[in-house]
Amino acid sequence: MSSTRTILPVIEAQRPLYVGLDLGGTNIKAALVDNGGRLVAFHTEPTQAERGPEDAAARMGEAVGVLARQAGIAAADIAAVGLGSPGPIDLQVGTIVRAGNLVGWDNFPLRDRVAAHCGLPVTFANDANAAAYGEFWVGSGREYDSLILLTLGTGVGGGIIIGELNVEGAHSHGSECGHMIVDPADSARMCPCGQTGHLEAYASAKSLVARAEEAVATGGTGPLAVAVVAGEPLTPILIGRAAEAGDPLAMDLVMETARWLGIGIVSLMHAIDPEAVMIGGAMTFGGEQAKVGRAFLERIRAEVRRRTFPTLAAKTVIGYASLGGDAGSIGAAGLARLAGGQPG
Numbered sequence: 001m002s003s004t005r006t007i008l009p010v011i012e013a014q015r016p017l018y019v020g021l022d023l024g025g026t027n028i029k030a031a032l033v034d035n036g037g038r039l040v041a042f043h044t045e046p047t048q049a050e051r052g053p054e055d056a057a058a059r060m061g062e063a064v065g066v067l068a069r070q071a072g073i074a075a076a077d078i079a080a081v082g083l084g085s086p087g088p089i090d091l092q093v094g095t096i097v098r099a100g101n102l103v104g105w106d107n108f109p110l111r112d113r114v115a116a117h118c119g120l121p122v123t124f125a126n127d128a129n130a131a132a133y134g135e136f137w138v139g140s141g142r143e144y145d146s147l148i149l150l151t152l153g154t155g156v157g158g159g160i161i162i163g164e165l166n167v168e169g170a171h172s173h174g175s176e177c178g179h180m181i182v183d184p185a186d187s188a189r190m191c192p193c194g195q196t197g198h199l200e201a202y203a204s205a206k207s208l209v210a211r212a213e214e215a216v217a218t219g220g221t222g223p224l225a226v227a228v229v230a231g232e233p234l235t236p237i238l239i240g241r242a243a244e245a246g247d248p249l250a251m252d253l254v255m256e257t258a259r260w261l262g263i264g265i266v267s268l269m270h271a272i273d274p275e276a277v278m279i280g281g282a283m284t285f286g287g288e289q290a291k292v293g294r295a296f297l298e299r300i301r302a303e304v305r306r307r308t309f310p311t312l313a314a315k316t317v318i319g320y321a322s323l324g325g326d327a328g329s330i331g332a333a334g335l336a337r338l339a340g341g342q343p344g
Contacts, residue, residue, distance in 0.1 A: 008038045010071045016079035020333030023085045025101040030063040031329035037138035041070035053108040061117020082123045082332030084130030091172040123336040132159020134331025140322040144275035151281035156200040202260035205236045205283045224250045240285040243292045262303025280321030287320045
């Protein structure tokens, strides 16, 4: 969505207004959203995680004021703030339990410090759950009553929405779809979380690159291998570009990723029976606009059809998410709205 972001004039906005904050390892995104989920203002800045969580909390609080000034409103016109954070998190306490690439952020009272800096109530959520709610509220899932979102990036994030319920779980670990078991073998791939056989170990950008490195090292040939040997950095973008150009090795790697995703999606469908499953994140190989993106999605659907019940295969919609990088900030704002008791 970021390339076609539409900003609504504040005079046309439906009150109340909400702010959504999307904390990432690289950037902080902030969106001012009206009661209908439309963007009124948008701001982004580098996370600069090395400066520590208190510094970032202060700047997230300041971002609320930046949005208000952009829109020409008073901070008091903002009803509440939603904050989506990488996990695992503790929703009750308001902390990131294990911060991963945010070194030194473990167990920091992030929710409460952001609230202190912006002077508004803050609703705390896992970032993928927030993105899922954004898609459910105003994105690709707005026509459905239940939705699963899988976000493909460095890892595999997940969010599950049923009705207006954001599935967070009893211990703040609900909807961790990337950590479902898809390969129980002793030789299964290692997930960055330290366990083996998780979907993230097979369908993330990091996994795709690792499998490509192994393929090239064991004699894989073609344009992708030539580019790697020549010193070009091996990334999902390079792999997708090679697949688009007809490189069989690159295409096999993309299709294998789709196969594992299909296996994981079947388990989710059998557990939840959602109306729709959406694929988002940075690694969609161009989505519906690209040949490889369309082939990737169709391979996922084919694996699902092969493995699930006929009714589920026929009736569950599997497609691409539509909000792009804005899903997390819009969804976080939507969760703040939901916490305030606004009607759906």
